[in-house]
Amino acid sequence: AQTVTQSQPEMSVQEAETVTLSCTYDTSESDYYLFWYKQPPSRQMILVIRQEAYKQQNATENRFSVNFQKAAKSFSLKISDSQLGDAAMYFCAYRGTSYGKLTFGQGTILTVHP
């Protein structure tokens, strides 16, 4: 079974600085998808960024980028120029090619200090 681990229960960053959230996963599949979701206090799950395992290039979305290390099974999220609105719980998630479930990590609470 696939597992996703986020080893940082909480992280903090100063506004305008850069922060990296860690995620590791375990799978025997070669083709899969990885996601980072943001959950603000409103509880809505918002997709931040996605990465297809077959793509070597790291995904980027404006201030958000990932460091995808397939061999190491690592998928970290870097937030540049952090803003107060980035404060939220962040979840790393894995989806295999069986079309089935999204397996989530435990989540990391990000605090942004002004």
Add this chain to the structure above:
Amino acid sequence: EAQVTQNPRYLITVTGKKLTVTCSQNMNHEYMSWYRQDPGLGLRQIYYSMNVEVTDKGDVPEGYKVSRKEKRNFPLILESPSPNQTSLYFCASSPLGTGVTYEQYFGPGTRLTVT
């Protein structure tokens, strides 16, 4: 507007009183799923459905039932709720097939408290 809706958003009930949380999507997605979110555990899948009349268990199906009679709807049924089912519940949907990203679209969540 493309969306997944859930009702109710908040529910407080007593042990053993049957309840249903509704979920509906307007994106014609084949795949729908229910998750529960608990502190320190992330989101865990309860049940999922690949299409109408096709459902299967996720990681934590005990105490829950689902049905998929229409493509757009996927209700979650708790026949006899217990306090350990107090949680935040999310419904999600996604398209299936080649060329899709398999991103799941989430509803707003339902906060359930069982006393």
